[in-house]
Amino acid sequence: MNKETKKIDSAADGDKKQDIARAAPTSKDVARLAGVSQSAVSRVFTPGASVSDATRERVMLAANELGYKPNAFARGLITRRSRLVGLVFPGQMPPIYSLALSHFCQRLHEAGYQTLIITAENVSNADEAVRSFFDYQIEGLVVASATLSSQLARQCAQQGLPVIQFARRERDASISAVLSDDRLGGKLAAKALVESGCRSLAYVAGHQGSSTNEDRYKGYVAQLKKALSSEPLYIEADFSYEGGARAAHQLMREGYAVDGVFCASDMIALGFMDTLRSDYGVRIPEDISVIGFDDAPQAGWKSYELTTVRQDIPRLVEQTCDLLLAQMEAPGTEATTHKSSVELVVRKTVRGSATG
Amino acid sequence: MNKETKKIDSAADGDKKQDIARAAPTSKDVARLAGVSQSAVSRVFTPGASVSDATRERVMLAANELGYKPNAFARGLITRRSRLVGLVFPGQMPPIYSLALSHFCQRLHEAGYQTLIITAENVSNADEAVRSFFDYQIEGLVVASATLSSQLARQCAQQGLPVIQFARRERDASISAVLSDDRLGGKLAAKALVESGCRSLAYVAGHQGSSTNEDRYKGYVAQLKKALSSEPLYIEADFSYEGGARAAHQLMREGYAVDGVFCASDMIALGFMDTLRSDYGVRIPEDISVIGFDDAPQAGWKSYELTTVRQDIPRLVEQTCDLLLAQMEAPGTEATTHKSSVELVVRKTVRGSATG
DNA sequence: CTGTTAGCGCGTTCAC
DNA sequence: GTGAACGCGCTAACAG
Numbered sequence: 001m002n003k004e005t006k007k008i009d010s011a012a013d014g015d016k017k018q019d020i021a022r023a024a025p026t027s028k029d030v031a032r033l034a035g036v037s038q039s040a041v042s043r044v045f046t047p048g049a050s051v052s053d054a055t056r057e058r059v060m061l062a063a064n065e066l067g068y069k070p071n072a073f074a075r076g077l078i079t080r081r082s083r084l085v086g087l088v089f090p091g092q093m094p095p096i097y098s099l100a101l102s103h104f105c106q107r108l109h110e111a112g113y114q115t116l117i118i119t120a121e122n123v124s125n126a127d128e129a130v131r132s133f134f135d136y137q138i139e140g141l142v143v144a145s146a147t148l149s150s151q152l153a154r155q156c157a158q159q160g161l162p163v164i165q166f167a168r169r170e171r172d173a174s175i176s177a178v179l180s181d182d183r184l185g186g187k188l189a190a191k192a193l194v195e196s197g198c199r200s201l202a203y204v205a206g207h208q209g210s211s212t213n214e215d216r217y218k219g220y221v222a223q224l225k226k227a228l229s230s231e232p233l234y235i236e237a238d239f240s241y242e243g244g245a246r247a248a249h250q251l252m253r254e255g256y257a258v259d260g261v262f263c264a265s266d267m268i269a270l271g272f273m274d275t276l277r278s279d280y281g282v283r284i285p286e287d288i289s290v291i292g293f294d295d296a297p298q299a300g301w302k303s304y305e306l307t308t309v310r311q312d313i314p315r316l317v318e319q320t321c322d323l324l325l326a327q328m329e330a331p332g333t334e335a336t337t338h339k340s341s342v343e344l345v346v347r348k349t350v351r352g353s354a355t356g
Numbered sequence: 357m358n359k360e361t362k363k364i365d366s367a368a369d370g371d372k373k374q375d376i377a378r379a380a381p382t383s384k385d386v387a388r389l390a391g392v393s394q395s396a397v398s399r400v401f402t403p404g405a406s407v408s409d410a411t412r413e414r415v416m417l418a419a420n421e422l423g424y425k426p427n428a429f430a431r432g433l434i435t436r437r438s439r440l441v442g443l444v445f446p447g448q449m450p451p452i453y454s455l456a457l458s459h460f461c462q463r464l465h466e467a468g469y470q471t472l473i474i475t476a477e478n479v480s481n482a483d484e485a486v487r488s489f490f491d492y493q494i495e496g497l498v499v500a501s502a503t504l505s506s507q508l509a510r511q512c513a514q515q516g517l518p519v520i521q522f523a524r525r526e527r528d529a530s531i532s533a534v535l536s537d538d539r540l541g542g543k544l545a546a547k548a549l550v551e552s553g554c555r556s557l558a559y560v561a562g563h564q565g566s567s568t569n570e571d572r573y574k575g576y577v578a579q580l581k582k583a584l585s586s587e588p589l590y591i592e593a594d595f596s597y598e599g600g601a602r603a604a605h606q607l608m609r610e611g612y613a614v615d616g617v618f619c620a621s622d623m624i625a626l627g628f629m630d631t632l633r634s635d636y637g638v639r640i641p642e643d644i645s646v647i648g649f650d651d652a653p654q655a656g657w658k659s660y661e662l663t664t665v666r667q668d669i670p671r672l673v674e675q676t677c678d679l680l681l682a683q684m685e686a687p688g689t690e691a692t693t694h695k696s697s698v699e700l701v702v703r704k705t706v707r708g709s710a711t712g
Numbered sequence: 713c714t715g716t717t718a719g720c721g722c723g724t725t726c727a728c
Numbered sequence: 729g730t731g732a733a734c735g736c737g738c739t740a741a742c743a744g
Contacts, residue, residue: 024493024515026721037731042723049723052729067511072491073429073438074721077736082429084492087473091458098454102447102475109474109485114492117443117473118465119458129465135428136440136470137380155423159380241657274658301597302630303659382737393715398739405739408713430737434720 025066034062045070082137085324087117088126090145094239094267095296096313097144100166103317104142111325113139120145127152140324142166162327166320167311169211169337176327178320178338182212185309185342186219189262189291192307192344194227196351198260198289202233204247204272206264213239213264216293220262233258237268244271252280259288260350266292266299269306273349289350305348316340381422390418401426438493441680443473444482446501450595450623451652452669453500456522459673460498467681469495476501483508496680498522518683520676523667525567525693532683534676534694538568541665541698542575545618545647548663548700550583552707554616554645558589560603560628562620569595569620572649576618589614593624600627608636615644616706622648622655622664629660629705645706661704672696 027041034041036055043049044059051059062068076082085108089101101117108115116133120126126146133141141156144166148156153175156163162176169177193201203220206213217234224232233256237243244263248271251258263269269292276282284290292299295310319338327333383397390397392411399405400415407415418424432438441464445457457473464471472489476482482502489497497512500522504512509531512519518532525533549557559576562569573590580588589612593599600619604627607614619625625648632638640646648655651666675694683689 027723028721038721039723039731040729042721043730046723050729055729069487069491070723071433071493071721073433073493074736075723077427077429077433077721077738078723080736089458091462093454093458095451095454098449098451098457101454101457102445102449105473105475106447109488114488115473117461117471119461131425132465132470134380135425137427137429241653245658270657278658297597298654301626302601302634384737394737395715395717395739396713398737399714402739406713411714427737430720431739432720433722433737434739436720 024071025068027068027070029066030059030062030068033066034058041068042070076137080137082139083113084116084136084138085113085140085142085328086130086133086138087115088130088141088143088145088148089117089119091119091121092240093119094265094294095298096294096311100144100313100317103314104321107317107321111321122146124149140164140328142320142324144168160331162324162331162333164320164324164327167212167316171211173337174335176323176335176337178316178323179212179340180311180316180342181339182215182342183219183222185293186216186221186262187223188309188342188344189216189293190220190223190227192291192346192350193260193262193289194224196260196285196289198351199228200233200256200258200260201228201230202235202251202256202258202261204235204237204244204261204263204268206237206239206243206268208236210239216262216264232262237264239265239267241267241271241274244268244273245275246271248272248275249279252276252282260290261288262291262293264293266294266296266306266308268292269308269349270298270304273304273306285349285351291344291350295345299345300347307347307350308345309342310345311342312340380427381424383424383426385422386415386418386424389422390414397424398426432493436493438495439469440472440492440494441469441496441498441684442486442489442494443471444486444497444499444501444504445473445475447475447477448596449475450621450650451654452650452667455653456500456669456673459670460677463673463677467677478502480505496520496684498676498680500524516687518680518687518689520680520683522676523568523672527567529693530691532679532691532693534672534679535568535696536667536672536698537695538571538698539575539578541649542572542577542618543579544665544698544700545572545649546576546579546583548647548702548706549616549618549645550580552616552641552645554707555584556589556612556614556616557584557586558591558607558612558614558617560591560593560600560617560619560624562593562595562599562624564592566595572618572620588618593620595621595623597623597627597630600624600629601631602627604628604631605635608632608638616646617644618647618649620649622650622652622662624648625662625664625705626654626660629662641705641707647700647706651701655701656703663703663706664701665698666701667698668696 027038030041031038041059043051044056105115118129120129127149141163165177167179235247237247269290292306292308295308299306299308383394386397387394397415399407400412461471474485476485483505497519521533523535591603593603625646648662648664651664655662655664
C-alpha cells in the first residue's frame with residue numbers, strides 16, 4: 001500500500017510539474033515531492049536551523065531532482081537582507097580600477113554577496129544611479145567614482161547604509177574611506193627627485209578638486225619646500241594619457257626649464273613622457289626625470305620603465321571589503337578612514353637611480 | 357481640542373515613524389498619508405496604470421515627503437520580472453573589456469535594468485557564479501569571459517533565459533553571440549603585411565581554444581595561402597603583454613627569419629614589440645612589420661603607433677544589448693550570431709604604410 | 713477610476 | 729523536530 005499511495009502521488013504531482021517545467025520550482029514543490037511541509041524545506045536551506053538528518057536528506061534529494069534554489073527576492077523580502085552590495089565606478093576606468101573591480105567581485109562573492117554595478121561620470125548621474133540601487137535594498141555601497149552629493153551621502157547615513165569611498169575621500173570625513181597615503185606618495189616622489197639632483201620641479205595635476213590630486217600635490221610641495229625652499233610649477237591636466245600629453249605640450253610651449261616632474265598618475269606620466277620624447281626629442285631621464293603614481297601595469301612596460309609610487313590595489317580592496325562587511329554586520333558604526341602606506345618603485349625614469 | 361487630537365495623532369503615528377525612521381517607507385505608509393488605498397499608490401508607480409491626476413498628485417506628494425520608492429524585491433516577486441541582468445567578465449580585463457563594461461552598465465541602466473556582475477577565470481568558477489545569479493532571477497545574461505559549460509548553457513536555454521556571448525562564440529552556435537568578424541580581421545592583416553612586401557610571416561597566438569584566436573588565425577592563414585602559398589610560423593602565447601614578450605624571446609631564440617607578424621591582440625603586439633626593440637634591437641617596421649587586433653587605447657600611444665584591426669566596442673555593446681533586450685521581450689527566440697565588420701587602422705608599424 | 717481581495721515564495725512564530 | 733498559519737511589500741484581478 002505504500003507503493004500505491006506513492007504511485008498516486010507521483011502521478012498527480014508529477015504530470016502537473018512536467019507541464020510547467022519552465023517555471024522555477026518552489027519550496028512548496030520540493031515539500032510535496034519530499035513528503036514534508038514547506039517550512040521543513042525552508043529550514044533545510046536556512047543555516048543554523050534544526051532539522052533531522054532524515055528529513056534533510058529527503059529534502060535535499062527532492063530539491064536536487066527539481067533543481068530547486070531559494071528565491072532570493074522572497075527571502076530578502078522577509079529577512080530584510082538582500083545580500084546585494086552596490087559598486088559605483090568611473091565611466092572610463094584607469095587600469096588600476098579594472099583591477100580593483102575584479103578583486104571586489106571576487107571578494108564579495110566569496111563573502112556571499114552579489115555585486116550590483118553602475119558606472120558614472122558626473123555627480124548628478126552618480127546620484128541618480130545610486131538611488132536606483134536603493135530599490136534593490138543594497139546592504140552596502142562602495143564608491144570609486146565621482147563623489148556623491150553630500151545630500152545623498154547624508155541620506156545613506158540616515159538609512160544606516162554603510163558607504164565606503166574607495167581610493168578617494170570626502171573633505172569632511174563623515175563618510176568612510178579606504179585609500180593610499182597620497183601625501184606620503186607626493187613626499188616620496190619629491191625626495192627621489194631632489195636626491196637625484198633635480199632642482200627645477202614641476203607637478204602635472206590630475207582632476208582638479210579630487211582628494212587624490214590635492215593630497216599628492218600637498219605632500220610633494222611640502223617636501224620640496226623643506227628640501228629646496230621652492231615651489232614646483234603646477235601644470236593642470238586630468239587623470240589620463242591625453243592629459244599628460246597636453247601638459248607636455250604646454251610645458252614646452254611655455255619654455256620652462258624643468259628637470260624633474262611628478263605626475264599625479266601613471267597614465268598622465270606615460271602621455272607626458274611619450275609627447276616629450278616623440279614631439280620634442282627630450283630624453284628621459286637624462287634631460288628630465290619623471291615619477292608617476294599607481295604602478296599600473298603599463299608603468300612596467302619596457303618602453304617606459306616608469307619610476308612610480310605604488311598603490312597596493314589588492315590590499316586596498318581587501319581593506320575596503322573588510323570594513324564594509326564589518327559595517328554591514330554592525331550598522332551605525334562610526335565612519336573611519338583607512339590610509340595605506342605606499343612605496344616608491346624605482347625603475348628608469350629618474351636620473352642616477354638606474355645605476356647598476 | 358484640535359490641538360489635542362493632533363498631538364495624540366502625531367504622538368501615535370509620528371513617534372512610531374520617527375522611531376523606525378530607519379525602516380524604508382512602504383506603499384501602505386504612503387497610502388495612509390495620502391488618504392488613499394494602498395493599490396492606488398501602487399498604480400501611481402506602475403507605468404500605464406489608470407489613475408486620476410488628483411490622486412496621482414496627492415500620492416506623489418506623500419511619497420516624496422516620505423521618500424518612498426517601490427521595493428524591487430516585492431515587485432519582482434509578483435511580476436516575475438527582476439529587471440536584473442548578469443554580466444560575466446574575465447578576471448583580468450584587457451583594456452577593451454573595461455571599456456565594454458562601462459558601456460554595458462550605461463546602456464542597461466538606460467533601458468531600466470540593473471547590472472549584476474561577476475568576474476571569473478576558469479569555467480568551473482564561472483559556472484558556480486552564474487548559478488548564484490539565478491537566485492536573483494536574472495532576466496538575461498551576457499558572457500564575456502570563459503565559455504560556460506555546455507551543461508549550464510543548456511540549462512539556461514531550457515529555463516528560457518536569454519544568454520549572449522560577447523566577443524566570442526561557441527562552436528555549436530546554439531547560443532547567441534555578438535562579435536567581430538575575426539576571420540576578416542586576420543585577412544586584412546595578412547593583406548596589409550603582404551602588400552607591404554613581407555614574405556616571411558608569423559602569427560603570435562592568443563589563448564588556445566578561444567574562438568577569437570582560432571578565427572583570426574584562420575583568416576590570416578587563408579589569405580596568406582592565397583597570396584603567398586605559404587603558411588605562417590605559429591607562436592603560442594596568451595592574450596597579454598607578457599605573452600607577447602615571451603613570444604618575442606622565443607622567436608629570437610629560435611632564430612627564425614621573419615619580416616611580418618600578426619598578433620592576436622594589441623596587448624600581445626605591444627609586449628612583442630617592446631621586447632624585440634629593447635632586448636634585441638630590432639627596428640619596427642624596418643626589420644619587422646607588426647599588426648595587432650582590437651585598437652586598444654594603448655595601440656595609439658606615441659611609443660607604439662600600432663597598425664591594428666579595429667573592433668568597434670561601443671557598437672558591439674550596443675548590438676549585444678539590443679539583442680538581449682529583444683530576447684528578453686520575446687523569450688524562446690532562436691539563437692543568432694551577429695558578426696560586425698572590422699577595419700584596418702593604419703599607423704606606423706607596417707613598412708611603407710607610413711609614407712607621407 | 714477606485715478600493716478590496718488574493719496571492720508571489722519564503723522565513724518565522726507557535727502549538728503539537 | 730515538525731506542520732499550520734501568518735506576513736514581508738507589492739501587483740493584478742475583481743467588483744463597485
